Amino acid sequence: MNDQANKPRTPDEVGVPDPFQYMHPTLKKNFGNWDWHDRPRPGVLHHVSKSGEEVWTVRAGTQRQMDVFTIRKLADIGDEFADGHVRFTTRSNIEYMVADEAKVAPLIEALEDNGFPVGGTGASVSMISHTQGWLHCDIPGTDASGVVKGLMDDLHKDFVEEKMPNRVRITTSCCQINCGGQGDIAVNVQYTKPPKINHDLVANVCERPAVVARCPVAAIRPAMVDGKPSLEVDEKKCVCCGACYPPCPPMQINGAESTKIAIWVGGKHSNARSKPTFHKLAVANLPNNPPHWPEVRAVVRKIVDAYKADAKHWERMGEWIERIGWNRFFEMTDLAFTKHHLDTWTGSRKTMNMSAHIHF
Amino acid sequence: MKDDASKKDINPTPMLDELEGGKWPSFVTGLKRLRDEGAPNNQEMMNDLLGQLNHSYEERLGFWKGGTVSVFGYGGGIIPRFSEVADRFPASKEFHTLRVMPPAGYHYSTDLLRQMADVWERHGSGLIAFHGQSGDIMFQGCSTENTQKAFDELNEMGFDLGGAGPALRTAMSCVGSARCEQSCYNEQKAHRQIINKFLDEMHRPALPYKFKFKFSGCANDCVNAIHRADFAVIGTWRDDMKVDQEKVKEHVAEKGRKYTIDTVISMCPTRALSLNDDDTLDIDNRSCVRCMHCINVMTKALSPGDDKGVSIMIGGKRSLKVGDLMGTMIVPFMKLDTDEDYEKLEDFAETCIEFFADNALEHERIGETIDRIGLPAFLEAVEVDPDPNMVNHPRTSSYVRTDDFDEAADEWFEKKAREAGLTVSAE
Numbered sequence: 001m002n003d004q005a006n007k008p009r010t011p012d013e014v015g016v017p018d019p020f021q022y023m024h025p026t027l028k029k030n031f032g033n034w035d036w037h038d039r040p041r042p043g044v045l046h047h048v049s050k051s052g053e054e055v056w057t058v059r060a061g062t063q064r065q066m067d068v069f070t071i072r073k074l075a076d077i078g079d080e081f082a083d084g085h086v087r088f089t090t091r092s093n094i095e096y097m098v099a100d101e102a103k104v105a106p107l108i109e110a111l112e113d114n115g116f117p118v119g120g121t122g123a124s125v126s127m128i129s130h131t132q133g134w135l136h137c138d139i140p141g142t143d144a145s146g147v148v149k150g151l152m153d154d155l156h157k158d159f160v161e162e163k164m165p166n167r168v169r170i171t172t173s174c175c176q177i178n179c180g181g182q183g184d185i186a187v188n189v190q191y192t193k194p195p196k197i198n199h200d201l202v203a204n205v206c207e208r209p210a211v212v213a214r215c216p217v218a219a220i221r222p223a224m225v226d227g228k229p230s231l232e233v234d235e236k237k238c239v240c241c242g243a244c245y246p247p248c249p250p251m252q253i254n255g256a257e258s259t260k261i262a263i264w265v266g267g268k269h270s271n272a273r274s275k276p277t278f279h280k281l282a283v284a285n286l287p288n289n290p291p292h293w294p295e296v297r298a299v300v301r302k303i304v305d306a307y308k309a310d311a312k313h314w315e316r317m318g319e320w321i322e323r324i325g326w327n328r329f330f331e332m333t334d335l336a337f338t339k340h341h342l343d344t345w346t347g348s349r350k351t352m353n354m355s356a357h358i359h360f
Numbered sequence: 361m362k363d364d365a366s367k368k369d370i371n372p373t374p375m376l377d378e379l380e381g382g383k384w385p386s387f388v389t390g391l392k393r394l395r396d397e398g399a400p401n402n403q404e405m406m407n408d409l410l411g412q413l414n415h416s417y418e419e420r421l422g423f424w425k426g427g428t429v430s431v432f433g434y435g436g437g438i439i440p441r442f443s444e445v446a447d448r449f450p451a452s453k454e455f456h457t458l459r460v461m462p463p464a465g466y467h468y469s470t471d472l473l474r475q476m477a478d479v480w481e482r483h484g485s486g487l488i489a490f491h492g493q494s495g496d497i498m499f500q501g502c503s504t505e506n507t508q509k510a511f512d513e514l515n516e517m518g519f520d521l522g523g524a525g526p527a528l529r530t531a532m533s534c535v536g537s538a539r540c541e542q543s544c545y546n547e548q549k550a551h552r553q554i555i556n557k558f559l560d561e562m563h564r565p566a567l568p569y570k571f572k573f574k575f576s577g578c579a580n581d582c583v584n585a586i587h588r589a590d591f592a593v594i595g596t597w598r599d600d601m602k603v604d605q606e607k608v609k610e611h612v613a614e615k616g617r618k619y620t621i622d623t624v625i626s627m628c629p630t631r632a633l634s635l636n637d638d639d640t641l642d643i644d645n646r647s648c649v650r651c652m653h654c655i656n657v658m659t660k661a662l663s664p665g666d667d668k669g670v671s672i673m674i675g676g677k678r679s680l681k682v683g684d685l686m687g688t689m690i691v692p693f694m695k696l697d698t699d700e701d702y703e704k705l706e707d708f709a710e711t712c713i714e715f716f717a718d719n720a721l722e723h724e725r726i727g728e729t730i731d732r733i734g735l736p737a738f739l740e741a742v743e744v745d746p747d748p749n750m751v752n753h754p755r756t757s758s759y760v761r762t763d764d765f766d767e768a769a770d771e772w773f774e775k776k777a778r779e780a781g782l783t784v785s786a787e
Contacts, residue, residue: 008432008433008508009432009508009512010432010433011431011432011433011434011511011515011520011521011563012515012516012520013520013559013563014515014518014519014520015461015520015552015555015556015559016461016463016464016520016531016551016552016555016556017461017462017463017464017518017519017520018463018464018552019463019464019465019466019467019538019548020467020548021463021469022463022467022468022469022472023465023467023538024467027467027538027539028538031537031538032537032543032546034537034539034540034541034543035541035663036541036659036660036663037540037541037659038659038660047539047540047541055539057539061384061385062385062490063384063385063386063387063390064387064489064490064491065387065390065391065487065488065489065500066387066390066487066488066489066490067390067391067393067394067398067486067487068394068398068402068477068478068480068481068486068487068488069390069393069394069397069398070385070390070393071473071474071476071477071488072473072474072477074470074473075470075471075473075474075477076470078470078473079470084469084470084471085467085468085469085470086467086468086469086470086473087465087466087467087468087535088462088466088468088490088491089466090491090532090534090582090583090584092489092490092491094490097539115385116385117383117384117385129493130493131493132492133422134413134416134417134421134422134423135409135413135500136424136439136441136455136457136500137422137424138422138424138425138426138441139422140422141422142420143413143416143417145387146376146379146388146417149379149382149384149386149387149388150379150382152382152384153381153382153383153384156382156383156384176679177678177679177680178678178679178684179493179678180493181493181584181587181588181678182584182587182684210722210723213722213723214680214681214723216680216681216682216683241679241680243680243681249425254421254422255421256419256420256421259420267587269581269582269584269586269587270579270580270581270652271579271580271581271586271594271650271651271652272579272580272651272652272653272656273627273628273629273651273653274629275629276581276586276587276686278587278684278686288420290375290417290420291375291376291378291379291417292378312622312623313619313622313623314623314627314653314657345683346682346683347683
């Protein structure tokens with residue numbers, strides 16, 4: 001037997017690839033030497049180097065989860081209408097760079113003709129950063145791509161225009177781990193019931209001490225159930241976060257009815273003006289209602305419209321709410337302020353109003 | 361849209377069909393194209409994948425479970441997915457994802473995109489995400505058998521698996537110096553130098569939990585480092601910002617005085633700006649906190665200074681377990697210019713990873729470790745002196761033992777003297 005032929009290939013541990021081999025030549029040539037930029041129209045960035053060289057970037061939305069035909073189509077557009085180089089933004093928009101301004105208009109036309117909306121720059125609603133959902137995740141409460149598709153259909157106009165007060169960053173997450181991240185608006189799964197435990201499986205599937213340790217409120221303890229070693233949950237303590245479910249799948253946190261959606265507002269990554277902020281609860285208990293999630297879409301639309309109508313230029317969602325006050329936010333969005341909006345977690349006292357400042 | 365009912369063996373997808381209308385590109389249409397026109401192996405897999413996904417839409421539950429799949433020589437980087445409804449949808453019973461690290465800054469040639477598509481058409485499902493929240497290219501949908509083949513081809517193209525599990529994770533860097541005048545360092549260089557130095561921690565998971573680096577060229581933080589990275593590197597500068605007063609005047613003339621005051625002057629978080637009577641800008645650089653707002657608005661008139669470097673913030677993470685944490689300012693300024701400077705950054709990264717490996721509890725992020733032991737103990741461990749830039753304000757609680765306060769104060773004054781170039785008497 002020839003051992004050599006059966007020997008597995010040893011990986012070449014190359015790490016992060018050098019981007020310069022794939023980079024647009026104008027970017028490579030002017031690396032570290034850019035002077036200023038402007039935006040001649042929505043979806044287009046124009047950067048000028050200290051050497052006087054210029055580059056135009058055309059940004060377009062994609063579905064992120066792309067079939068090879070879509071990828072080849074995007075490559076074809078890059079070859080025919082741009083200079084054969086692209087990049088992606090952190091929100092899965094594709095960007096084409098061209099060194100000749102005359103190429104901008106035909107490139108935009110080609111992208112739009114093929115169904116890729118040009119926009120996502122400046123004061124627009126950019127593509128939603130999202131998770132995997134039912135398509136690929138092992139613990140999802142909802143889908144991700146489907147929710148995003150519906151929301152972006154609604155927000156298409158807000159993507160291709162720059163008519164918001166400032167940029168709007170929306171995220172979705174298919175469980176409370178919140179892999180989608182913080183956002184001006186965050187659409188996240190919110191579980192409403194404690195896990196349903198399949199006691200027949202726990203002993204064989206779960207490392208019980210690790211599961212006990214995973215609970216943020218110490219609500220899980222080892223127990224013998226029907227003569228089998230298992231786990232039990234103190235349902236009075238349980239905050240239904242789902243943290244026990246990934247390490248112990250027999251502790252099913254999802255239910256067709258009990259998995260709900262919550263919408264959060266005012267998260268901000270950037271340090272511009274105000275410091276970065278976490279998003280805050282706007283509304284909970286919206287139904288997880290595929291394939292269109294109409295209740296979620298209606299609330300997002302309402303929040304976006306209220307922000308668009310009332311915020312000052314350059315105010316982000318959270319900065320706008322801080323100015324107008326939360327009572328006006330709830331009034332303008334027709335949402336209820338409830339006891340569940342009062343934080344109860346560690347450090348929550350610091351989220352209370354400890355002053356005589358009141359918005360009427 | 362409705363599928364051709366005459367075609368046999370096609371799983372009906374009435375729920376997903378609803379997601380093919382509308383103006384945004386439809387992932388469902390893409391999946392169906394793979395099912396109908398893809399390579400034969402893609403067609404089968406996608407038909408059943410669509411079937412399972414539609415089943416999820418109907419039942420409102422997920423049907424994937426994890427497992428263990430890896431490539432030879434590595435312990436992570438593949439996200440295994442086995443179907444729980446494989447009896448109904450057998451062709452997608454194994455639907456693993458390869459997490460592959462993209463070029464730093466997400467630059468691609470169209471040739472490279474085509475090569476990647478070809479590999480995934482041959483060995484996978486034909487479905488690729490650019491990119492996942494982890495920062496990886498996600499090659500989605502691979503059988504266990506084909507995982508090694510796909511990896512071998514991608515690896516030979518110069519690509520490597522990213523992180524998964526309790527390990528160093530795939531990093532992200534913004535477009536930075538490649539196209540942005542606001543960039544304060546070479547993001548790609550820092551990104552590649554650090555990650556490529558510690559690849560062993562990525563490919564052979566042995567840390568207490570995940571550890572993420574992200575690199576943003578300025579405080580706009582386009583890769584969301586402060587929220588999402590255990591180790592966030594944010595570009596900044598420590599001399600005066602640069603101002604072209606003629607361009608300021610042009611901006612005011614174009615936009616108007618009131619608009620300029622409302623959107624620039626009044627929005628400065630530290631009241632460091634004032635508009636002079638001649639429409640030039642009065643900048644109090646000692647009060648400026650490098651937030652980037654005025655530079656974002658007046659892109660032609662204002663830009664970062666020349667004495668550039670980075671701030672390092674440690675401990676950002678998402679919800680589990682103690683709740684969301686942002687990175688805390690640990691190194692307010694580190695010069696990042698020469699190769700030696702980049703080596704210092706690398707050394708500090710190594711110190712932090714080692715601290716994490718030695719001190720974090722299982723499934724604890726470094727931000728949680730810092731919460732547990734307190735910031736002073738962390739600073740001592742990584743040999744960083746306390747700095748007022750680390751806090752919003754000094755402590756308000758008197759519950760602290762201060763009998764060595766004088767020694768700590770002496771250290772502070774000695775450090776200040778050394779920074780001022782004075783000789784310290786003890787030395």
